Amino acid sequence: MSRWALPWRGGGRQFVRTGADGMLDVLYPVLVLVRGAGRLATLAKTRWKRTPKERRGPALFLVVACGLVLWLMPYGPLIAVASFVAAAAWYGRERAGEIVEEDEGPGEDELARLQALYEALVPYFAMPDDPHAEPMYAHDGEWGRAFEEFEFSPEGRLSALRLRYPAHFRDGEPEERLRVEQLLAAKSGRGREYRFAWDEERNRLEMTVLAPLLTGIHAQRFVTAPGETVLGFTDGGAVRRTVPVAVAGMDGAVDVPPVVWRTGARSTEPHLLAMGVPGSGTSTLLRSVALQALRRGEVLVVDGDGGGEFACLAARRGVLGVESSLAGALASFEWVVRETERRLLAASRARQVGEQVPEDARSPLWVLVDRPAVLTHLARAEGQRDPQELLQVPLRHGRAAGVSVVVAEQFEGAEDLGQAVRAYTRARVVLGPVTRDQARAVLGEAPQSGPAADTPPGRGFARLGTGPVLRLQVPATPDPYDEAAGEAEREAVRALLPDRPGLDDPDPEAPLPTA
Numbered sequence: 001m002s003r004w005a006l007p008w009r010g011g012g013r014q015f016v017r018t019g020a021d022g023m024l025d026v027l028y029p030v031l032v033l034v035r036g037a038g039r040l041a042t043l044a045k046t047r048w049k050r051t052p053k054e055r056r057g058p059a060l061f062l063v064v065a066c067g068l069v070l071w072l073m074p075y076g077p078l079i080a081v082a083s084f085v086a087a088a089a090w091y092g093r094e095r096a097g098e099i100v101e102e103d104e105g106p107g108e109d110e111l112a113r114l115q116a117l118y119e120a121l122v123p124y125f126a127m128p129d130d131p132h133a134e135p136m137y138a139h140d141g142e143w144g145r146a147f148e149e150f151e152f153s154p155e156g157r158l159s160a161l162r163l164r165y166p167a168h169f170r171d172g173e174p175e176e177r178l179r180v181e182q183l184l185a186a187k188s189g190r191g192r193e194y195r196f197a198w199d200e201e202r203n204r205l206e207m208t209v210l211a212p213l214l215t216g217i218h219a220q221r222f223v224t225a226p227g228e229t230v231l232g233f234t235d236g237g238a239v240r241r242t243v244p245v246a247v248a249g250m251d252g253a254v255d256v257p258p259v260v261w262r263t264g265a266r267s268t269e270p271h272l273l274a275m276g277v278p279g280s281g282t283s284t285l286l287r288s289v290a291l292q293a294l295r296r297g298e299v300l301v302v303d304g305d306g307g308g309e310f311a312c313l314a315a316r317r318g319v320l321g322v323e324s325s326l327a328g329a330l331a332s333f334e335w336v337v338r339e340t341e342r343r344l345l346a347a348s349r350a351r352q353v354g355e356q357v358p359e360d361a362r363s364p365l366w367v368l369v370d371r372p373a374v375l376t377h378l379a380r381a382e383g384q385r386d387p388q389e390l391l392q393v394p395l396r397h398g399r400a401a402g403v404s405v406v407v408a409e410q411f412e413g414a415e416d417l418g419q420a421v422r423a424y425t426r427a428r429v430v431l432g433p434v435t436r437d438q439a440r441a442v443l444g445e446a447p448q449s450g451p452a453a454d455t456p457p458g459r460g461f462a463r464l465g466t467g468p469v470l471r472l473q474v475p476a477t478p479d480p481y482d483e484a485a486g487e488a489e490r491e492a493v494r495a496l497l498p499d500r501p502g503l504d505d506p507d508p509e510a511p512l513p514t515a
């Protein structure tokens, strides 16, 4: 029996399955339409929920008016039905899961978050004795009156928001803006970086959560043209270019958007000033610039801090000196002044006789100065000449002579920065957890994003001339003698260091390497 029963039962199941499949095939268009109609209904419900109460009346009136016009039009009802079927078919199609998720609307928890955020904004945007019957921001108001668009991350945190604000809000005043931005950032979740875009013409504020910048990029040979230096890496849409780089923990080269600083005769910002808080990575930035500069030019380092962070560069090919004493800094800068003048003279003579400027008068010369304020302070105490005075010549005339000056200083030494340094360093970098005011003081414009929490070393902003303020992550370029730094990063720096003539020369007795 059982031997017969099984084939019969199997055959029956097969028959039922085939029948059901056939039915499903026939009913498939209907199912799609039903599913689509359901999704359209959800969409309409969500839109309705999001529409502020005061706009619901006009919206309803518009819908009814359109319906009436369609009804009165020749073939109007037919067109309406056809459009509805087409829309239902489109929304009900397969793979529309994402659309459904997107349109499902906010859940209870998300609605509560939006309402809490709205209420927190009321003291900032509400006007006492507002004459409107239903003010945009009021203690008994709903978030739908002010929030136009929003997005939540899969973890349920707000990741984008566009809100309206009343015309009386003083959006032209940075302090007022900052208060609102700080509140939004705090309420939307700390530990993330936000970008705020104020549309003063339309009274709209857009907040977006920024993806963290890559921190795993270490020193390496970046793909750049002569005269280009990679200061670090920024957000995708902020610059038009990408460069392939090796990133720790990722296979193969990754294309990332760089902040490229151009120096040379045609550069409008031939000198750079980097400011930061202690430990923010300004010395690391100088080391990164030095390693790139040594590919095509010569470098002179003056380390006012005297911490020995540039010792790895001493006696390397292309390094003219690494000075950390006041006497050494003065002697070096005096040489730089003479060298700048020599180059200018050589270039001018060559041009007068219609010849090309000789190579030794235009090859890039980099003067990297870490913490000049310390040297200035020392010079004042010892009654000596301020070394920063000597920097005036390369800063003023360096562009035509192929001399670039890079200065790194901490905020506490800002007051001691010379006038020429302030005036001629048009490429600016600010690193570390700085306030918007500090960033604006350095960059000339406050960054659109902020306030950053848990700023990693080497993170900050860059601005080249009058260009936009860009977020910046400097590549990890540790001192190879710093045992606290990662071995891989130190090794990457070691690999880029030029040889030490006389010290690293191959042993003449050693056998020649085979091909």
Ligand SMILES: Nc1ncnc2c1ncn2[C@@H]1O[C@H](COP(=O)(O)OP(=O)(O)OP(=O)(O)O)[C@@H](O)[C@H]1O
Residues within 6 Å of the ligand: 276, 277, 278, 279, 280, 281, 282, 283, 284, 285, 305, 309, 457, 458, 459, 473, 474, 475, 476, 477, 478, 479, 484, 485
């Ligand atoms: N871009 C970066 N990526 C990874 N680590 C960094 C980066 N920049 C700096 N660091 C690390 O942070 C620490 C401080 O860096 P650095 O010495 O450059 O800071 P600083 O601003 O010059 O401060 P200070 O003058 O007080 O030393 C070092 O351990 C360094 O390796």
